[in-house]
Each structure stands twice: as C-alpha cells, then as structure tokens.
Amino acid sequence: MKRKTLTQYLVEQQRSGQSMKPELRLLIETVARACKTISHAVSKGALGGLLGALETENVQGEVQKKLDVISNEVLLEANEWGGHLAAMASEEMETIHLIPNRYPKGEFLLLFDPLDGSSNIDVNVSIGTIFSVLQMPNGVEGADVTENEFLQPGRAQVAAGYAVYGPQTVLMLTIGQGVVGFTLDRETGSWILTAEDITIPADTKEFSINMSNMRHWAPPVRRYIDECLAGKTGPRGKDFNMRWIASMVADVHRLITRGGIFMYPWDSREPNKPGKLRLMYEANPMSMLIEQAGGAATDGNQRILDIQPTTLHQRVGVVLGSKNEVERVTQYHQEAQT
Numbered sequence: 001m002k003r004k005t006l007t008q009y010l011v012e013q014q015r016s017g018q019s020m021k022p023e024l025r026l027l028i029e030t031v032a033r034a035c036k037t038i039s040h041a042v043s044k045g046a047l048g049g050l051l052g053a054l055e056t057e058n059v060q061g062e063v064q065k066k067l068d069v070i071s072n073e074v075l076l077e078a079n080e081w082g083g084h085l086a087a088m089a090s091e092e093m094e095t096i097h098l099i100p101n102r103y104p105k106g107e108f109l110l111l112f113d114p115l116d117g118s119s120n121i122d123v124n125v126s127i128g129t130i131f132s133v134l135q136m137p138n139g140v141e142g143a144d145v146t147e148n149e150f151l152q153p154g155r156a157q158v159a160a161g162y163a164v165y166g167p168q169t170v171l172m173l174t175i176g177q178g179v180v181g182f183t184l185d186r187e188t189g190s191w192i193l194t195a196e197d198i199t200i201p202a203d204t205k206e207f208s209i210n211m212s213n214m215r216h217w218a219p220p221v222r223r224y225i226d227e228c229l230a231g232k233t234g235p236r237g238k239d240f241n242m243r244w245i246a247s248m249v250a251d252v253h254r255l256i257t258r259g260g261i262f263m264y265p266w267d268s269r270e271p272n273k274p275g276k277l278r279l280m281y282e283a284n285p286m287s288m289l290i291e292q293a294g295g296a297a298t299d300g301n302q303r304i305l306d307i308q309p310t311t312l313h314q315r316v317g318v319v320l321g322s323k324n325e326v327e328r329v330t331q332y333h334q335e336a337q338t
C-alpha cells in the first residue's frame with residue numbers, strides 16, 4: 001500500500017478546491033516539524049538531562065518543567081521566520097509573541113499549549129502538544145498585533161490539532177474538513193496518514209474525570225457520574241468504565257479513537273475560576289477536533305466554540321466527547337437551572 005505523507009495530504013486538500021491557502025499548509029507543516037523535535041526531546045528523557053522542574057513559574061502560577069520551556073522555544077523558533085504568522089500565543093508566555101521585524105509577517109495567529117500533561121513528563125506517561133490556528137480579523141497581515149486580535153470565538157479557528165508523545169507519536173489534525181490522523185515514522189522522519197474520516201461513536205460506556213474532586217463538583221456533574229457509577233441496575237442500565245490519564249491530549253486521543261466522555265468541569269475549589277483548562281489553546285482546538293469528528297463539546301451550559309473570549313489565558317469548564325453523553329450532561333445543567 002502506498003503511504004501518504006502529511007505533505008501529500010495537505011497538497012491534495014489544496015488541489016481539491018478546499019481553498020486552503022499555501023501559507024496555512026506551511027504553518028501546519030512547520031508545527032508538525034516542531035512536534036517531531038519535541039517528540040525527540042521527550043523520548044530522550046533523563047539521557048538528555050531534560051527531566052525535572054525549573055525554578056520559574058508560568059503565567060498560570062504553575063512551576064515550569066524543563067521540557068515545557070524547551071517545547072515552547074521549539075515552537076516559537078520553528079514558526080517565527082516562515083512569513084505565515086502575524087503572532088503567537090502560548091500557555092507558557094504571559095503576553096503574545098510578535099514576529100521579529102527582520103522576518104515577513106503573515107495573516108495567521110498560532111496558539112499552543114507546548115507540552116500538555118506536564119505532571120506526566122517525569123513519569124514517562126503520554127504527553128502532547130495542542131495547537132489552534134486563527135486568522136487576523138479582516139485578513140490583515142499584521143504589523144500591530146495585540147491580544148485583542150486573538151480574542152475570537154473557537155468557531156473562527158481555521159485549523160486545530162494535537163500531537164501525542166506516547167508509545168507512538170501521533171498527530172491529529174482538522175482543517176475544517178473532518179479529522180485525520182498521522183503516525184510519525186521514526187525511521188524516515190515522515191508523518192504518515194494512518195486514520196481518515198475519524199468519527200466518535202455517539203454513545204459510550206467510558207468516562208474520564210478526576211474523581212478526587214468529586215466533593216467539589218456542581219450537582220449536575222455529580223448526578224451524571226453517580227448515574228454512571230450505579231451501573232447496570234441504575235438509571236443508565238449499563239456498566240461504565242473509568243479512565244483518567246491526567247494528560248488531556250491522551251484522554252482526548254482515547255475518546256477520539258474509541259468514544260468516551262472527558263470532563264474537567266467547574267468546581268468549588270476556586271469558585272471564581274470557570275474551570276482548570278484554558279479556553280484558547282486547550283478547550284477550543286480540542287472542541288473543534290471533537291465536533292469535526294461528530295462529537296460535542298460544551299462548558300456544561302453552552303457550546304465551547306461559541307464562547308467569546310475576553311482574555312488570552314481564560315479558563316473554562318470542559319465536557320466533550322461522545323455526542324449523546326455530552327448532551328446529557330449539558331441537559332442536566334439546564335435542568336438544574338430551572
């Protein structure tokens with residue numbers, strides 16, 4: 001069987017009249033190349049002296065791991081010179097990263113969580129990179145980019161994806177035409193198309209939530225999980241299984257592969273924060289992928305992709321995955337309000 005590479009896939013998309021701009025293709029290939037470099041660094045682990053924490057904290061007040069910072073640098077360096085971007089934003093940087101004046105500017109905005117699942121870095125559990133692509137409003141090729149240009153609802157994304165650095169390194173991608181998956185061939189260094197027309201089953205018997213927060217959940221979340229836990233003899237009439245990897249990339253990759261529901265909902269530990277996960281470079285790209293694969297994504301109340309962001313690093317409650325389950329959780333929230 002002839003193996004199709006990421007480049008071939010993207011060129012075919014361009015030719016098939018999907019009106020994908022060449023700069024977007026360049027952007028996606030550049031991000032994918034950066035993910036290869038990050039994958040290589042991750043796989044070195046202790047041999048590269050890359051495990052462990054730094055003494056710095058990021059804007060979220062989280063201690064940065066060495067690999068968080070390296071991954072951020074890799075993505076910045078790979079993307080700043082190609083002429084396809086107006087600016088970048090990252091979980092690891094408080095303010096946006098402007099393209100240096102010595103390079104040409106483009107019309108796209110790139111946002112990323114360079115290494116998601118940081119608590120798993122040192123214990124050799126799957127971690128990954130999440131990215132989201134927006135366009136400058138009105139297609140302006142940007143000199144004076146500010147945070148404001150980034151504050152677009154997730155439905156405006158032109159592409160989104162993630163890489164998982166696990167037993168295999170995989171890249172899942174959407175350019176708004178469904179979801180496709182690539183596996184990194186470590187011998188040739190190529191991303192090979194290994195999954196097409198990815199569809200998340202509408203029903204599932206698998207949920208994913210950090211159960212240790214149960215006492216802090218809102219009643220609708222508690223109701224949903226209680227009903228799952230009640231199993232065959234409960235209101236759902238079936239037994240459920242639970243999985244929690246604590247890397248959103250890995251949990252989402254499981255459910256995009258075989259169905260499931262993932263939740264990191266609002267809870268009362270920090271009642272003024274809408275959730276733990278970040279809207280613009282975690283929830284939005286994942287929600288676009290999930291919807292493109294036939295699933296659903298809400299914050300419990302509304303579609304995540306419709307949320308108008310007000311700040312770059314804002315947080316959001318997340319409920320995503322198999323459509324019927326996400327709709328059930330969202331309905332429980334609605335019922336609790338009436």
Ligand code: AHM
Nearest residue numbers: 115116117118119210246247248249
């Ligand atoms: P990070 O971006 O700092 O790694 O944090 C996000 C991660 C998600 O990948 C994961 O779903 C969640 O945090 C796990 O949180 P917890 O440790 O509370 O279970």
Ligand code: MG
Nearest residue numbers: 113116117282
């Ligand atoms: Mg993250």
